[in-house]
Every structure is written in structure tokens, then in C-alpha cells.
Amino acid sequence: MTTLSERAGLAGDPHPRTGPDAGVLRPRATMREVAALAGVSLKTVSRVVNREAGVSSDLVARVERAALQLDYRPNLTASNLRRADHRTATIGLLIEDVANPYFAHMHRGVEESALLHGVQVISASLDEDPVRERQLVESFAARRVDGLVLAPTAGEHGYLLAEMRAGLPIVFVDRPPRGVEADVVLTDNREATAQAVQRLIRHGHRRIAFLGGVADLHTTQDRLQGYRDAMSGAGLAAPPELVILDVRSVAEAQARVGSLLSTENAPTAIFTGQNLISIGAVRALRERDLQSVIAMVGFDDFEFADIFHTGISVVAQDPREQGRVAADLLFARMADPGRPTGITVVPSHFIVRGSGELPPRSVPPAA
């Protein structure tokens, strides 16, 4: 423990040491203490801190000096408890993984919108675990976040009704919820995929493979549906051996594409339904030196997609914009809880880089 004399000695030190056992440990001052030091009432301090009009400049100065002297920080916890609006100026963001580039950019978009509203973002990763999702929603509700942006897991979401009834606004992003009517921000998964596959067909491809992520996920199903739309629209079959789902990692994608290419009747083109799968596919193609032989289009853009010898054509989403739009919708609903809900589509765009424009060529069997 520090003695009083030590404390006194440190006061004049121009380079105070600040290990927690070196500096003077002084607990946070309260408004009451600031009031006492400034010689005013509690309420006057409150007015100054909250920049309410109608305090004489003399008192404002005295209060501000006292606050500075005591390193006063308003206690948002206490203020929130008492205030009529009960706003914590905090919103929650629940996504698959804060380290996943797609969601990291979405996070940044949410943060941008939050910043404009003076609101902080509390986030957590779900790892596709519906149990974690429920726990985290409960935890956020207990913290009384003002709203929630949620990229839901594949589970059922009826449990959210109670939270929404209790006045917690929720905006869903990337995937629609099951069993809840609310604002949803999506990409044009089905249409964009259909158009991309149609492009491959127009370039002459007939055997086109589809690789998708977790089958239960709405995005996976939508993109698969787009693929089927394009295939059947051109009178083509979508043979089961060319439709591969539940690909969960780069390594798995690489392996699945690899074995696909070693079969007798390999595809001449590949559509990859997601970021990590595209990366695995690129690896598999380059492993076999087929990057200029097998056509490929991926959903989601990724770093370096443009730099490969045959650049990778992609359907590029805009996750940052998705995050921004979702948060904007959340703030709109906070301002007007009665506004109608709806689905907002953030459009993707196709980027031509070469891999999607390769003509069909048959693979030399089992290289």
C-alpha cells in the first residue's frame, strides 16, 4: 500500500511512475464530490455535465475546474438507469466470426453508422453455434443494448420474439431469420448466382459444378437455387455429383475440387459459393496447373483475386455497405418503432477477370 507521504511526494514529480502500485490510486469521483468541491448543488453539476442551458458562466467554470481537478467521468451506467429514455448508447453485433474478412468489413460498416449516432458497438462471434447465439442475445439484453444487428445461425429464431416484444429492435443481416418478421439486409444471392452461371453457359460450358457452404444456411440455399435456375433455364441438368454442399474450410474445398477434377467426367467450369471455398478451389486448380483450363467464378471477392495469371472472376458483395445499411435501419427503427419492416437488398456486382471467361476444355483424365 502507498502511504500518504509517498503520495505527497509524487504530486510534484514531472515524470510520475504509473505502475498501479506507484501512482496515487484515487477512486472515481462522483457528481456529489464535484459539487462539493465547486460549492454548488448536485443538480448544477448535472446541468453542466450534460450541457444544459441556463447555468451562469461563473458556475459552469467552477464546476468544470472541479471536474478536471478530480478527473471526473460521468457514470453512464447510473445516468442510464435514471433517464427516461433508458438508452445505453450501445448496440450489439452478433456475427459468425470477427476475424472473418467478410464479417470484419461488415463490422466496420456497422461501426461507421454507429459513430454518426454517438453509439458504441459491442460484438461477439457465434461460430455458427445456435446455443452461443441465444446466450449472447440474452447477455446483450441484460446489458440493455439499444438494438441488435444479427447475422443469425442456421437455427430457429422464435426465441427472439420475447426480446422484440420487450422493445429490443433487431435487424438481421446476411441471412433471414426463421420464424421472425423483422428488417433484413441481404445480397441478391439467387439472381447474382444465376447470372454468373448463365455467363458460364454462354461461354459454352455444360458441365458446371457448384460448391457451397453449410447447407442449412439461407445464403447457401439461395445461391444453389440461382445455380439451378440458370442450369434448368438453359435446359441443362445439375447432376448430383457436381453439386457439393457443406464445404466448411479452405482445406476441404481444396480436397473436394481436387477429387472432382480427377473424375472421368470432370466439370469444365466451377462455381464456388463463398469466399473460403473460392480460395480452396484456386489452390486446387493451381496445384494441377489447371488455372487456365477450368473456368471458375466465385461468390465474394478476395484479396489477390485479380493478380493470378488467370484472374478470378467473382460476384463481389459489399459487406461494409451491408453493415452500414443494417445499422441505419436499426437506428431508424429505434427512432420509430412502428415503421414497417422489409427486406433490403444490397446489390452485388460481377467482376470480369478472366477465369469466368475461359472456354470449355476437357481435362486430361487423372493427371
Add this chain to the structure above:
Amino acid sequence: MTTLSERAGLAGDPHPRTGPDAGVLRPRATMREVAALAGVSLKTVSRVVNREAGVSSDLVARVERAALQLDYRPNLTASNLRRADHRTATIGLLIEDVANPYFAHMHRGVEESALLHGVQVISASLDEDPVRERQLVESFAARRVDGLVLAPTAGEHGYLLAEMRAGLPIVFVDRPPRGVEADVVLTDNREATAQAVQRLIRHGHRRIAFLGGVADLHTTQDRLQGYRDAMSGAGLAAPPELVILDVRSVAEAQARVGSLLSTENAPTAIFTGQNLISIGAVRALRERDLQSVIAMVGFDDFEFADIFHTGISVVAQDPREQGRVAADLLFARMADPGRPTGITVVPSHFIVRGSGELPPRSVPPAA
């Protein structure tokens, strides 16, 4: 607006519509209301909610039923205000950019540690702006976060002394602060860079360029120092035209490397001091078809570094581990505020992929 009769009609609907104007909006129940419904005292509900021992199982059941019926969620804000420890079970994370892969992985590491302690993470991006840093620290202090993990901007950090004196534990990560003594988590920037450059020298290189980010940043200076160590240790000059600092984007790196390669006396090897710079350098080299001619080593690993024709050798940091270690230190200090502070080095490791092992070859002048 919804009428009461519409609401009544919805009650038995198996697929209830849940737009905020559809369901019954019922404000959060308080502990007092749960107590009233269960026919017990407020304190008994508090005991049950906090799983305190010594409540008869009969009352526990009654309280739990009432809580469920009312969709009760404990109000952490209120509980925190009253509790003796004043813990909010929230820590703050301040980093350059949540969308930057390096920091996104660090974020995930912090989250992992926080999860083990039942703590949530509130994060924000600083964009290298010292003013934003101060504002956000103040905002987090007002929210009474239990601690802070901070990747500081290049400014002065004496202002943090007041926060630390007030009992806010802070752990610095990636870069040490100026003017504050506290726990710091760093990579072995200088040594790892020196060793990487020594490798280039051992492969015969004499003209080795260094490209670094924001010059004021400690990481930049440390890595530059490592480069100088290696060069002077081998009796080599580090000519000013080969030392390029303040490279702030992929595009800028690409341009700077490009012009470097067009000079009379171009380097035979390049050391890039950071993620985004490496990416720009790779682009510049490939543009000129020099990826197997000019040797290159980068600080920070990145996606696809291994897949290029000449794979990119890198000094790989472990940002996730850095985040985990930083948060662990924070929790250790929260448990024991008197523990001594120190610097923790999370080691990097060199990954051999080819680009760092190319022999020196002179570039055909101005291709």
C-alpha cells in the same frame, strides 16, 4: 397502428407476425414485478436470479416460473450500480481498424480470453487518429469498462495516467505507449527483421530495400532498426534511396516499389515492413514479371503468400495470440492491481517459401 382486436387475433396464430406493430409490446419486467407475481419478496428473486444458496426449492421454482412468464432479464446496468465490485463485465478494445485482418485476428484473440471470463468486448477503430483515441477512451471510461486493451496511435499517452489512477487497467498491444508505464504485448520486431535481412544477406544480397509504414509508429521504427542492425552488422550501407517510409496503402506500396525497380541501381532484394506493403510489392513485382528475379521478404503473413509461383517468404506474427495474451494480462491485473508491469514478447516465426531465397540478379534497366 395496430388495433387491439388485431392483436387479440394474433394471439392464437401459429405463425405470429412480429413486426413491432404486430406483437404486443410489453416493457421489460423488473425484479419487483417478478416478486409480485411469484408472491415473494424482491430479495428472494435477487437470490434466485444470482443463484445464491439458501432458498427453498419451492420458492426457486415459483420465482423461475414467474421470471419465464414475464420474459424477465436481469438489468446488469442496475445491478452493476449497486454492487460492491462495480464490475460491468465489459472490456474495451481500441485498435486501428476492425476490418484490418491483423487487428481482426487480434480482436478474436481478445474475445476468446474474454469469453473464458464471462466478459463482453466493446471495440472501436482509431484510424491512427490520436483525437479519436482520447474520445473513445473517455467514452469507455464513462461506460465503466473493467479494463482496456489498446493498440495506441502514435501520439502522447500521458492523458491515460488519470484513467489508470482512477483504477482503469490498461494493457497496450502491438505498440508501446509514450509516457506511461504499463503492461505491453509486442512482437520481436527488431530481432525478427534483423534475422530476415541477415538471411537475404547470406543469400548474397547487398542492395536491400526497406519499405515501412507510418514513420512515427514504434513498430515501423523497430523494424527499421532491425534492418539497420543487419546491414551494418554485415558492413553494408543502408542507402537513403533504398529506405522508404510512410507507405500508407497497397497502392502507394505498389507505386513506390515500381519506381524503385525502374532506377539505375535497383535493389536485388526488398524487405516490406507490413502486410499491406507486402501486397503492394507483390503486385509491383508481378506487373513487371520480376517475381522470380527480385528477392522479397515481408513482415506479416497474408492469404495466398504461399500460392504464388515464387511463394512469398514472410516473418509471420501471431495476432490472435497477441490478443489472447493481452487480454489475459488485463484479467490478471484486474485480479491483482498491484502486480508488476512488464513487456511480453509474442515471438514471430520465419516462413520459407522461396521469394526470400532467390539469389541476387540485376534487373534489366528500365524494362
Add this chain to the structure above:
DNA sequence: TTGAAAGCGCTAACAC
């Protein structure tokens, strides 16, 4: 084992 009373730090509502 259960409950009543006080009060955490602040703001709302109302005096003066």
C-alpha cells in the same frame, strides 16, 4: 430461510 430498509450515481419533476 426470508424480508425490510437503505442507497449505488444519477436525472426528473418540481420548488424557490
Add this chain to the structure above:
DNA sequence: GTGTTAGCGCTTTCAA
């Protein structure tokens, strides 16, 4: 303009 009083939802303290 400024101050007083009450109370947000909960935990602490102490009594029954």
C-alpha cells in the same frame, strides 16, 4: 438561475 426531493432496478446490510 439554482436547489431539493424522489426514485430508476438492483444489491447490501441487517433484522426477523
